[in-house]
Structures are given as C-alpha cells and as structure tokens.
Amino acid sequence: MSKLSLYPVTLDGSSVDEKRREIKNYFNNTNTLYEKVFEVLKDDSVFYEKSEITRHPMIFYFGHTATFFINKLINMKIIDKRINPDFESIFAVGVDEMDWDDLNGANYIWPKVSEVRAYREKVKELVEELIERLPLTLPIREDSPMWIILMGIEHERIHIETSLVLHRQMPLNRVKSISEFNVCKNSATAPKNEMLNIAKASICLGKDINHNLYGWDNEYGVYKEELEDFKVSKYLVSNSEYMAFVNNNGYKNLDYWDEEGQKFLKITNATHPSFWVMVDGVYKYRTLTSLIDMPEDWPVDVNALEAEAFCRYKSKKDATTYQLPSESEYRAIYNEALLEDLPAFHESRANLNFYHYASSCPVNEFSFNGIYDVVGNVWQWSRSAIHGFEGFKVHEAYDDFSTPTFDEKHSLIVGSSWASSGNLIMKYSRYAFRKHFYQNAGFRYVISNAKQEKKEDIYESDELVSQYCEFQYGETHFGVENFAIECAKIASKFAKNKTKALDLGCATGRATYELAKSFQSVEGIDFSVRFVQVGAKLKSDGYIAFHTKEEGELLVQKRVTLEDLEYENLKERVSFWQGDACNLKANFHSYDLILATNLIDRLYNPKLFLESVVDRLNSDGVLIITSPYTWQESSTKKELWLGGYKDENGKEVKTIESLKTVFKGKFELIHLQDLAFVIKETRRKYQHTISEVSVWRKI
C-alpha cells in the first residue's frame, strides 16, 4: 500500500468495531492528505488568492470540506449543534461556477488560515467521536448515519483532486514543492499511436444498490446498450501527438471547433493546452509546482473542447471519423483490459492513488492487456453527457450532487488520474464537468459508428421538481388561483417600501418573478439547488421545460418561456441563490419584504429562522409566512416543532400561537387569512391544501 493514500473501506464486514477502526483510519488519512495538498501553497497569503477568476480563493476550499460534514450532519438531524454558524454558511456553496453560487468576494470576510485550521481540528474531533458512537450495522447502507460520514470523506477525496488542479493553475511563485509529491522522472520519445479492435458487446452500466463500496447517487440504476465493433487508440494522446495539431494551426482553424469551442477560444485566447508554457519560443510543461522540459510521451492535459477539436483535425487528416469514446464504449474498453474493481485491483498497476507519482507519466508505462492507461495517469474525456440511469434517485443528504449536472452541458470523464483516490478510482464512479473545465484530464479516441445524441429542450427529469414546475407555472384546478401569484399580490399590498424583497423557500421561482412586478430587486433562495436551478434557467435560457403526469407513467411535456409569462423586463430584477433559511449568509439583508411560503414546517430548526429573520428586514419591513403547518418528524425533530403537539401540561400548542409568542416585541401581526393551493400529482389526483397566511410588520 502507498503510504500517502489508503484504499476506501468496504461497506460490509463481520465486526462493527473493526469497521469503526477502518473508517476512522480512512477519515484521518483523507483529512491529512487534504491538508498536505494545501502545504503546496507558499504561505498563508496565497490562501486569499484565486487561481481561476471564476472560482473562490483557496481559503474557501480549505474550510469547505470541513463545513460539509457539519452541514450534512445538521441537515440529516444526526447532530443538532453547529460548531461555527458563520463558517458553515460562508464555506458552504460556490464550488462549481453555477448561476446560483455566490462568488462575489465583497460578500465575504474570509477568516484567518489559523482560525480555519482550528475549526478543521474541531470538526475532526467531532467526526472521530461520531465514527465511534453512531449506530452502526453492517453492511452500511444509504440510510445509515455512517453513510453521511463516508459521504463527507469521499467529498473531501474529490476536493483533494480538484484542489491539486487549482494549485497547479497558481503562478509558480505562489507554490512550493513538498517531498511527498514527487514528479515522475521518466520521459522519452512518444510511441506512435495505433488503433486496437474492441469486439461488439452488450454493455450494462450502473452499480447495484447492494454493492459493497460507497457510491454517489448517480452511480446506481441500470443502463443497457448494444455496441458494435469499434477501434480505440492504444495510448492516450501524448503531448507529442497533440503538438502536431497545435503546430498545424489547430487553435486558429475554426473548422475544428464547435460553437462552444469557439466561445472558449474567444474568451481565453488559447493557442495551446493550458499546462503548456511558452518560454523563449519553446513549450515547457507545468507540473504541480514546477516547470519542466516538455515530456513528449506524457499525456496531454486538455479540456473536452480541445479534445474534440483534435478529433476533428485528425479525422480530416486521416479521412476517417475519430471521436471521444462514449461512456458505454469506455466500459467495453475496460472489460477488454481485463480490469478488476477495488479492492482486488492493486494500485501499483496504474498511475493513481498517489502510489507512484504526483504527476503524469509516459503513456506507454502501464499496460492493461495491451491497452495503456485504461485507468490512471490522466482522466479521459468521454463524449457522453451525464444523465441518471434508469432507477436514479437523488440521495436526500446531497440532493444537488448530480441533478444540476444532468443538463447536457456536463461531460463524463472516465478512468481517473494520478491525483485520484477513494471513490474516484472505483469502477462505477461517474464524474462530469463542463467542457471548458480543466482537470488532470486528457483523452484517447475511437473509431465507431455510434453517434452522440444531442437533445434539444432539456426536460426536468426530477419528478418532484416537475411537480413544482406545474404547481408554479402550470394550470389551475378546482377554481383555486395560482398560489405564487396570490402570495405576491398580498406582499405588494402590505409592503410599504418596495426596493428589495426576498423570496425564501422560492422553489422553482415563480413568486420571485411575480414579486419583481412591484419590487425593484428580488432574491430567490432555496435550500435545494434542484429547485433553484429552475428559476435561474428561466432567467439564463429564457425557458423551462418539464413534464406533468397524466396516468401512470404517461407524461405531457410542457414548455414555458419568459415571453409566455411576460417576464422579459423582469429578469434583470431577479437572482437566485442556494441558501439555508436556518443559517443564512450574512450578505442577505436589508429587505423591505421577506416572503416565506410553505417553509417553516420543512425547516430543521424553525425557531432559529424565526429568531434571526427580523435582523434581515429594514425597519417597517414586512414578513409574510404561509404554511399549512404540516409538521412531520422527517423534516423537523418533534422537540423543535412550533405547534401540533401537547405541552408538558397537556395543553394543545398551535403554530399560530407560537408565532405570536416568538415575535412578541419584534413584529406586529397585521393580517391573517387562509389561502388554498393545489398541487397536481396526476390528471386525477391532487393535493389540496389550505395555507394560513400571516403578515407581520417589524416594530
């Protein structure tokens, strides 16, 4: 075993105590390795710099993996005390460059590195204690509290890899080499690439729910495909092979680039791969912390757009069609290579898990039945956009891990790299990035008849989100008016000033837009990115598309545009953010109105929200709460319900009375009414609910 990185723990076993020890070792190893990655930064000042303008400074990532544990544990009601609410909001979101990630530096006062280090230590102690004492039966399953610990660990493993990419993108004078991360010394002339035959095969993708290794939600389910014979390149494309493309005017000839690729060229002015550096007319090669002579036989690091451009260039040159392999074709290659999954696969056989190098190595160093680097060295871009397999179900603890990437814009990378470990090096893992992103990724090519399907409108695949789209943007039933519109009307009637409003628990965002008819600026916040992305998509793409269920599995497709809604002039007034109503980031303040629709009975700590909401409002600001008070233990622990129970004296406690008590001296109740809403489940089945609307003016 490599001394740097342990293999992940299996979910089954015969001894619970032994399993706790294994998890603890694996957690500590992950934590140590992650902190090691930050030793590459020259000094503390570098933590406040960005290597990519579209990303947070390094300090964010340093704190992020620790706060992830706490936020998930709170969310799943495994713990009920935060360690540092402030850290746990500012380090919470902004990993991917999504519309709803707040990356505006002005909104953050970053803490000191030493403070974050101390915080990480506290989280470590808590997690170690939880590993000791959480209920545990084997095998560990998705609904086990220990699954959340494994999720935190594997999440940190991902950031070990992605942080190394960010650090590799830092200026050389901002990083330093450390002894544990040694660069490969082997390099020679690149071997000539050639095409190998892969026989036709029935491919079945997807991991069994009872598999004995941790998996992210996108890995489970089933997908079957029949493949014809195809050919694959023996080696990854080397720097040398790619150089021919660069030298042949590759980055100038727009025929090689599709629309997205041309946009990439325009924005970046790229003329060669990102980790090539021209010094005195010669390309040098950037490793994690150094610049070395071009290793011609190492794989080229490119993004998907560059890889596709190379394929178009080579297709033209050879008068045949090369393309990136699909996800299924990659599996056929994997099978042909006679590879085994962890833990049977020994890490010494490939350039991964930090076993050999902290860099790439020659493309002809690791062979698997004659095909090289099928796993390890660098990730390989596929031509497949990521989707959920049949039977896909989001994991409730991390419902935005996958679904925001099911947008036809995220391409799968396969095979893992020298910086991959944990789930990243498992057979069934599935990671996808936008095509212009850099990872430790290169590519190989195939000649195959299979075409890449390109979808037109992207329909919501998420049933619950579709149901809410129909609820907010669809038809009305039983004569009950659209709830979002009615709420916005009430807000408009009672709010005095109309500068800035907050739609908290905005779901798919309809009320956010409706509020923008009377408020100059409206922010929509929801806990779930699955919902937030709908309002954001309407703004950015000008439409949303979803299904409504008619009977059984029969669906009707619906498409709603900004024009249909007459929102063209409102879209600049709205913005959408992911956020936790019980631990809202400090920059959400100074509202004239806060609308909290059907929110309070879904919060893990509603009182925390009620006590803090007053500070977010301007004087004379108005708070509107709507709720059917459907308290349930799956959302809120019973001891934190605001109503719907009997107190110690046997007296019935109703929610509206608790609101009055909590708001005493802070708010005055100025209006109370019922307001019905109807949510369609099928053409014949509806939820018909009567919210109570209470309107409160800040005293």
Add this chain to the structure above:
Amino acid sequence: MSKLSLYPVTLDGSSVDEKRREIKNYFNNTNTLYEKVFEVLKDDSVFYEKSEITRHPMIFYFGHTATFFINKLINMKIIDKRINPDFESIFAVGVDEMDWDDLNGANYIWPKVSEVRAYREKVKELVEELIERLPLTLPIREDSPMWIILMGIEHERIHIETSLVLHRQMPLNRVKSISEFNVCKNSATAPKNEMLNIAKASICLGKDINHNLYGWDNEYGVYKEELEDFKVSKYLVSNSEYMAFVNNNGYKNLDYWDEEGQKFLKITNATHPSFWVMVDGVYKYRTLTSLIDMPEDWPVDVNALEAEAFCRYKSKKDATTYQLPSESEYRAIYNEALLEDLPAFHESRANLNFYHYASSCPVNEFSFNGIYDVVGNVWQWSRSAIHGFEGFKVHEAYDDFSTPTFDEKHSLIVGSSWASSGNLIMKYSRYAFRKHFYQNAGFRYVISNAKQEKKEDIYESDELVSQYCEFQYGETHFGVENFAIECAKIASKFAKNKTKALDLGCATGRATYELAKSFQSVEGIDFSVRFVQVGAKLKSDGYIAFHTKEEGELLVQKRVTLEDLEYENLKERVSFWQGDACNLKANFHSYDLILATNLIDRLYNPKLFLESVVDRLNSDGVLIITSPYTWQESSTKKELWLGGYKDENGKEVKTIESLKTVFKGKFELIHLQDLAFVIKETRRKYQHTISEVSVWRKI
C-alpha cells in the same frame, strides 16, 4: 439441542451461504414438526372433524400454513404464479373466530388429505428454492424478501402450538400417541405456594428494530413504566391449588366472575377446567392423547376468565388483592429470574421447545433464581390487553397479525409452554388471545398496587384506518359529496335487480351500509382486516370511534353510531369478510351488483380480477368500477398495469381503453362519469381526487 425442534436462526451473520443453509434447516425442521403434529390424528377422517365448534376442521390448519407462504409471497410480489388458487383461497382465512372469518362449512368443499399433502410438498420445494435464490444481505431486515420466508416459518411455529391445543381437545378415540411426544412421568404432592418480593423497577418493553431475531410487528417500539414493589407467587397455580377453588363452589358463585366470565359460564356450563375430566366421581387429567391420574403438582390449564375468577376467590379468602401480573410486572419477574434471551438461554433449563416433554410437568421442577416456570411449562395469562407500543407500525405483508387484537378483548399470555418454539420462546414475543380461549396456559398471581386500566371507547390506533373512517363517515370538504353515498346512489340507479350486492374493496364499510338501503343483502369484502373490522364493529358494537388529525399530532376524537347513521334497520342486511379480489373464494357469487371502488389500481393482478368478475354476477348484473387510475409499482408490477404506459409500439395505453378491451363480449358500458372525493390528512391538507366511474352491464 433437542432433536425435535431447532432454535430459530439469527438475522445477522457473516456468510450469506451459511445463512441460507441455516434458514433451510430451520424451515425443514418446522415443516416436519408441523406434519408430526398431525400424526396425532388417528386417521384421515379426523381431518374433517372439528375439536371446537367455532373453528374449522383440522384439514384447514393442515393446508393453511402452506398456503400462507404462497399468499404472502404473491402479495409481496416475490413470486407471481400461484400453485393452487382454489386451495389458496379456502385455506386462507378463518384462524381466529373473528366476525369476518367465514366458518360456514357449507361454503367449502374440502380436498383430500393426500391432495393437501401433495400441495404441501410443492410449497416446500418452492420455499426451499426461494431460500437458495432470493437476494440476501445480512442482517435480514423487515423489507428483505427473506423476511417473508421467516414470517411463513414463524407462522407455522405458532400453528404447531395452537394445533396441539386443538388436537388435545379432540375426543380420545380420534387421536393416537406417537413416540416423539412423550408425556412427563413425574408427579407428586403439590408444593405450597408462597409470595416472593419483586423490588420496584423501571421497565422498558419493546424490541429494537435492529434486534437479531425475527419479530412480529407488535414487538417493536417502546413502552416505559415505573413499577412499585410487588409480590409474585413462587409457583404457577397447580391443579391442586386450583382444586380448592373448584371444590369451594368456584364455578357456581357468580361473585367471582365478571360479566364476560358469567357469559362464558352460561354458554359452556363449565364447572371445572376444560382438561379435567370427571370419571367415576374423580377428576382425571387430559394430556395430548391420553387420560391420566390428576397430576396435582402440574400447573392447571385454564382460560383468562377462570384465572381471574380464581384470583377473586383467593382475594376474598385471604382478605387481600390478588390479580394476574401485568405485562410490565411479568418483565420485572423475568429480570428478577436472571433470564437470558435466545440463543444464550439453553432449552434444557425449562419445559419448552419439546426438549423434555410433550406435556406439562411439576410446577417445582424448573427454578429461575428461586421463581419457578418463569418461562416454559404453560403460558401464563397476564391482565394486560395487548396494544401496540409507541412507534408501532404494521408490517405490510401481514397487516392483520396484530391490529385486530388491539381491541381490549385480547389478553397477553406470557412465558411460553412445553409446545412453544421459534418466536414463541423469545424474550420479546407478544401473543394475545380472547379471554375464553384455551391454550396450553395457566397462571400465577401477584399482589400489587398497580391497577388494570380499562378503556371505554376503543379508538382506532391505526392512522390510515382512521383516515378512511373520516373519509367514509366524517365531514365533507370543498363541496364534494360523500363518495360512498354517491357510489351507492349510482349503483341503485343502474342495477336492475336488487337482491344481493357485493362491495368489493369496501374499506371501512360505508358503501356496504348505503347499498343496503336498496339491496336486500350486501357483502363487504376487503383485502385488509384492518379495514374490514371497522364495518364489522359498527354492526356488532353499534359504534365506531376514530381520530382525525388537526395539526401535527393534535387529534380530534370522533364517534359515530348506528343511530347517528340511521342504519339500525340495515345492519342485518350487511356482512363483512376478508378476501382477495384476485383470488376470491368460490362462495362469493350470484350478485346483482358488484361495486369496486378505488380498487383496480391497488391489486397485484388487476386483469385476473377483471377476467373472473363476470362469473360472480347474475345475468343482467351490473359492475361498477371507480378509480383515479393511480398506477404505482408498489401495488402492481408495471407489466400488469392496465394503463398508464406505452406499449411496444410506443402507443399510449389508457386504463379505460383496456377495460373496454378486456370486457368485450362480456359487458356493455352503459354509463361513464367523473366523481370526485376528498380525503382529509390534516385540517389544512387534503387529497382531492377525481375517480372515473364506469358502469358495465353483463351481456
């Protein structure tokens, strides 16, 4: 280990193969032992006799435990082919003497013993094969298919015990002794009973959901009680001790008997315990297959009413208050006895699991820390009526195992007997019988200050059943009329003849009563006894009581009587039965009307129902189907849906079209309309659904 009966298998373990072997051995041992119990019957003709007028003949029980496997496996969609639909309906229900159990012999043509034996063999082969091949991960949990196998095994273990009681009640010339069931030879003068102190204690009942032995649904959950000091009899009450009561006019003096006890005396004319037989002026004692001299030091076998009468007699004599122990007091006794649960407890330490005898034995033979027969020998009646513990949840595969007994009429028996094995001898098992039932049961008494609480109205504790009570008997909402009444009106309008109607899927029975306004006789059938018992209770007790949810856990109690509903003159026209619409017993036929409300999309095989329903109707008979067509895989495997999917050509299949196709040549569609219904979940949350009502006349 005893050679006759194996200990139950644990749910955990490290080897799946080894676990399959253990389960197979345990299944085969159970099956063999059960068939052994029937060897006690003298010849095949005895299989068609009853030992109790209120019960089925023996052949029913012989077939019942085998059909149980098939019915549960079908119901849980683990298998989809029946072995013998006829056997699987006639051997399905009628174990307990419930209102809804059909015990009318005229409704059955019992098969030959050899046919049932051959059937049992087929079931055995199938179960053995399933044990080999069903998916299995350890530990086995409630939602594992293997749980259903264990359920079938433990169900047969119960019938081993109860069949032995029935056989013991057979005339002596109808039974024969067999070598494996040996009667205890020890007997002497009974020891004088005395009272032992049990110190006050905090008792916590209820089994953890992760316990490593199989449990019935009623065992799980939590119940806590603080007990004061109390005293308990050292021995079970012996035949000798009980004799004093009999000789002191015990069965004549009505002061010793409560209302239910007096009713028992009146019906049975009992003057002594059932297994005492007066021969030439002397009491002899009936064992399983023989009559022996009265073993004075063996425990007396009595029902709960007799045990209570004895306590009243002894209380008067000693001028103190004796009563039966409560469930919690029994646990305190169990703890004081320093007992361990299986498998640590060795069966040689008590008279159970057929280890020593196939009969009782002296009350001073097995001591546990000075208290005798805390487990084993005979069951001991408690004074506690059985209820679900906090957190009780019915197991979906056997939803009428427990809830019909939560009626204040079923008393817990504790401690197990010589004929107990499997779950029956586990610490956490809970079995309850009506007080006049005979089991291998006696009693011990306590002196304690704790009182037995007697409840007045029995409110439905089952949330779903309560919801349906409110739906059928409660208020209307959103201006939508009561669905059951509207359906009955439509039925009355379209049916030509009005002699006999069937309300199939009757739920809590409202439409059954409403149909009785126009039909002379109406049968209500539901798959779930949880529902059937509501209509039956309204008929027998004249009222039903249930809760409706207002907010969170706050409830409103409701009570509805026959008078309120003006059903006093209708109740003789209705009857309620448990039944499976996909495998209805042959005696349900000759209807002028069949009403199937919101049924077809909840059946495991709707087509089977549609194809057979025509034969149940008289010529010109009318079938009414109402359904919102809410197809879901949890009720019906997708390949058996009648609609709501796309066929192999991509064409949408709607349910109404499938109905027309299936009914072609059998029925004519004479009316089609929508009919809404509203089900209240809380004061603010409702299901609002639009059924399609199709009315079909038999051609």
